[in-house]
Amino acid sequence: MALHFVSKVCVGCGNGFQTSNNSDKCYNCTLDDITHGNPPEEGDFNTARIVSGTLSAQERNYLQQDLESAELGRTTEEDTGDEEEDDDWEYDENEDARLGHEG
Ligand SMILES: [Zn+2]
Secondary structure, X not given: OOOOOEEEEOOOOOOEEXXXXXXXXXXXXXXXXXXXXXXXXXXXXXXXXXXHOOOOHHHHHHHHHHHHHHHOOOOOXXXXXXXXXXXXXXXXXXXXXXXXXXX
């Protein structure tokens, strides 16, 4: 799918950049907005790319595949180590009996 890029001037830093989604901020300023000056995490780079619309068609396809494989539960990279927590709640019969038969 072809992307339509337009040239804009970033409202944050005044530099010219090309965006496919009419963003007002360039990639760097968008990343700044996301991280608020903190060290960016891996996903922040992708988010900044998407939000600022500076992703090329090829990059977007690549990212799309990445996201799709993640949604399907197929990890293309190393295991993240995420484990689902089992809620081991047990019904207490004694507690119920005590409340129901007082005296
Ligand atoms: Zn900028």
